[in-house]
Amino acid sequence: xxxxxxxxLLPWLFIGPGLLWLLIFFLYPLLNQASxxxxxxxxxxxxxxxxxxxxYWDAISEYKEQFGRSILYAGISTVLCLIxxxxxxxxxxxxxxxxxxxxxxxxxxxxxxxxxxxTVAWQLILSDDGTVVSVFRTLGLLSDDGRLLASSTAxxxxxxxxxxxxMALPLYVALEKIDPRLLExxxxxxxxxxxxxxxxxxxxxxxxxxxxxxxTFIPACGDFINAALLGTPQQYMIGNVxxxxxxxxxxxxxxxxxxxxxxxxxxxxxxxxxxxxxxxxLTQAAV
Amino acid sequence: MTIxxxxxxxxxxxxxxxxxxxxxxxxxxxxxxxxxxxxxxxALLYLFIPIFIVVLFSFNDNQGRFNFTWQGFTLRHWxxxxxxxxxxxxxxxxxxxxxxSMAIATALGTFMAMALVRYRSRGRSAIDFFVFMxxxxxxxxxxxxxxxxxxxxxxxxxxxxxxxxxxxFTVSYVVVTVKARLEGMDRHIEExxxxxxxxxxxxxxxxxxxxxxxGVAAAAMLSAAISFDDYVIxxxxxxxxxxxPLFIFGATRQGVPAEVNVLATMLLVVVLILMGLNVMVxxxxxxxxxxxxxx
Numbered sequence: 244x245x246x247x248x249x250x251x252l253l254p255w256l257f258i259g260p261g262l263l264w265l266l267i268f269f270l271y272p273l274l275n276q277a278s279x280x281x282x283x284x285x286x287x288x289x290x291x292x293x294x295x296x297x298x299y300w301d302a303i304s305e306y307k308e309q310f311g312r313s314i315l316y317a318g319i320s321t322v323l324c325l326i327x328x329x330x331x332x333x334x335x336x337x338x339x340x341x342x343x344x345x346x347x348x349x350x351x352x353x354x355x356x357x358x359x360x361x362t363v364a365w366q367l368i369l370s371d372d373g374t375v376v377s378v379f380r381t382l383g384l385l386s387d388d389g390r391l392l393a394s395s396t397a398x399x400x401x402x403x404x405x406x407x408x409x410m411a412l413p414l415y416v417a418l419e420k421i422d423p424r425l426l427e428x429x430x431x432x433x434x435x436x437x438x439x440x441x442x443x444x445x446x447x448x449x450x451x452x453x454x455x456x457x458x459t460f461i462p463a464c465g466d467f468i469n470a471a472l473l474g475t476p477q478q479y480m481i482g483n484v485x486x487x488x489x490x491x492x493x494x495x496x497x498x499x500x501x502x503x504x505x506x507x508x509x510x511x512x513x514x515x516x517x518x519x520x521x522x523x524x525l526t527q528a529a530v
Numbered sequence: 531m532t533i534x535x536x537x538x539x540x541x542x543x544x545x546x547x548x549x550x551x552x553x554x555x556x557x558x559x560x561x562x563x564x565x566x567x568x569x570x571x572x573a574l575l576y577l578f579i580p581i582f583i584v585v586l587f588s589f590n591d592n593q594g595r596f597n598f599t600w601q602g603f604t605l606r607h608w609x610x611x612x613x614x615x616x617x618x619x620x621x622x623x624x625x626x627x628x629x630x631s632m633a634i635a636t637a638l639g640t641f642m643a644m645a646l647v648r649y650r651s652r653g654r655s656a657i658d659f660f661v662f663m664x665x666x667x668x669x670x671x672x673x674x675x676x677x678x679x680x681x682x683x684x685x686x687x688x689x690x691x692x693x694x695x696x697x698x699f700t701v702s703y704v705v706v707t708v709k710a711r712l713e714g715m716d717r718h719i720e721e722x723x724x725x726x727x728x729x730x731x732x733x734x735x736x737x738x739x740x741x742x743x744x745g746v747a748a749a750a751m752l753s754a755a756i757s758f759d760d761y762v763i764x765x766x767x768x769x770x771x772x773x774x775p776l777f778i779f780g781a782t783r784q785g786v787p788a789e790v791n792v793l794a795t796m797l798l799v800v801v802l803i804l805m806g807l808n809v810m811v812x813x814x815x816x817x818x819x820x821x822x823x824x825x
Contacts, residue, residue: 253645253649254645254648254649255645257641257642257644257645258641258642258645258646258657260637260638260641261638261639261641261642261661261701261705262642262657262660264638264697264698264701265660265661265664265698265701265702268676268679268694268695268697268698269663269664269672269698269699270660271679272675272676272678272679273671273675275675275678275679275682276674276675276678276679279678279682327573327576328573330566330569330570330573331569331570331573331574333566334566334567334569334570335570338563338566338567346570346574348805349574349577349578350574350577352577352578352581353577353580353581354755354759355755355797355798355801355802356581356584356794356797356798357759357774357775357778357794358759358761358775359761359775359778359779359782360584360778360786360790360791360794361580361581361584362580363778363782363786364579364580364581364583364584364587365580366598366782367583367587367598368579368580368583370598372599404576404577404580407573407576407577408577411573457666461666461667461668462668462669464668465668465669465670465671465762466668466670466762467670467762468761468762468779472782481670482668482670482762485670485674486670486674486765486766489674489677489678489766490765490766495678495681498674498678499674499675499678502670502671502674502675503671505668505670505671506667506668506671509666509667509668510666513666
């Protein structure tokens with residue numbers, strides 16, 4: 244084989260095995276799932292491809308509540324993560340001094356303990372005879388028989404907790420890159436602190452906000468652990484439905500239809516979000 | 531970095547000119563700084579409390595199956611954390627799965643990253659996007675679609691299918707991490723090695739690999755950690771096989787045994803010790819480098 248041809252082949256030799264793995268175990272299953280979602284039949288006799296597009300209509304109309312709840316919970320959690328995480332990342336990037344590494348370690352500390360177990364710990368923290376509930380009752384934030392566990396609040400608090408590091412870390416990376424001299428220049432030119440923040444810091448942090456929001460919103464949308472452990476069926480999200488359809492009820496076509504719809508929704512969402520933030524980026528640069 | 535400005539009482543305008551607002555160490559600045567610090571401390575507390583609870587309740591002298599209220603201090607759960615054979619089996623499975631999928635995903639992902647950074651062939655951005663896709667998909671979709679395929683092909687789910695699933699979704703993390711390292715690397719060093727007569731393979735082994743090693747190591751650890759902790763994708767593809775997260779989730783109904791807290795605490799301590807050692811080694815290496823090059 245000539246050197247020329249070997250050079251052309253080499254990158255494909257490198258990419259090949261990994262690409263093949265993803266084609267077989269990621270892309271093919273997605274396409275296969277699309278075909279399963281159009282099947283009909285029952286768990287006993289099996290399912291056949293009958294191009295039953297009504298699966299989608301049935302699944303969505305039956306579970307529109309859970310769909311809506313997933314988007315709502317994930318959306319609220321993403322905004323909360325941003326509100327909690329931005330000042331934290333800002334502090335770590337600009338003001339922490341020698342505490343910086345410790346703060347970063349504390350942000351990633353939750354990764355070193357099982358996700359499920361930490362969510363179980365929230366069960367305990369928010370339980371009816373726990374400290375949080377009794378403090379809330381004393382303060383009048385909660386009625387005397389009010390509960391925190393098994394409520395939307397608990398599920399949203401759990402999701403926010405679990406995905407906060409995924410928001411804080413990209414924010415930190417983006418903020419850390421900002422040259423403090425840019426902010427000094429802005430204030431030297433008589434921008435107020437608020438204006439400098441709005442016109443310099445936020446635009447430069449946008450990539451971090453974008454990455455953090457996606458890393459929070461996407462997994463939050465499909466999450467079912469928080470709803471299962473901290474909520475009741477009244478708080479179930481679309482992930483709970485997909486999981487139980489697949490593993491307990493064995494209604495594969497509907498489960499596949501729901502899962503495929505979720506995937507499409509998220510892809511469209513990412514696209515729109517990128518367009519929105521991208522457009523804002525451009526206008527900011529032009530000013 | 532902040533220059534202390536004298537308290538500006540009546541000479542606000544002059545003060546503005548003398549020290550623009552960004553540089554001042556005014557009381558408003560201190561207030562804002564303080565508020566930011568308090569907010570950050572509360573956020574870190576929010577992240578820390580559940581971890582503290584898990585560790586604390588590994589010492590709880592609980593009666594009965596549930597480990598939900600504090601009933602006194604004991605070390606009895608620490609004496610034999612592997613007493614439950616199902617729990618021990620689940621933990622061993624998780625470790626095995628994490629190590630095997632780490633090895634496969636790191637190998638596949640590292641080579642992919644190198645080809646993607648080095649060879650600007652056509653279709654590269656398409657492959658970039660394709661590799662990014664699993665990261666942008668909810669886990670429930672990845673798990674469910676993979677299970678649907680195994681069901682269609684009549685493949686029994688179990689240990690092997692868990693490994694397949696874990697490699698599939700960790701390989702993208704490896705590619706992203708190694709790529710980041712490669713993009714910051716000077717290609718000329720490699721070219722210099724080849725100019726000096728090293729073959730492509732030797733240059734790779736002696737120059738490229740040592741340089742990207744920190745990135746590869748980080749990617750390997752990341753993929754092992756993600757694999758070890760995964761619940762969602764595993765739940766779909768596990769069949770009868772138990773892993774550590776599956777065991778915990780399954781135990782929530784009858785009460786999670788305190789031994790789980792013990793094992794989780796042990797893992798946390800081991801990771802923290804390893805990280806501490808890593809920091810120490812890095813510092814020592816940095817000092818040695820500085821000593822070697824007094825310039």
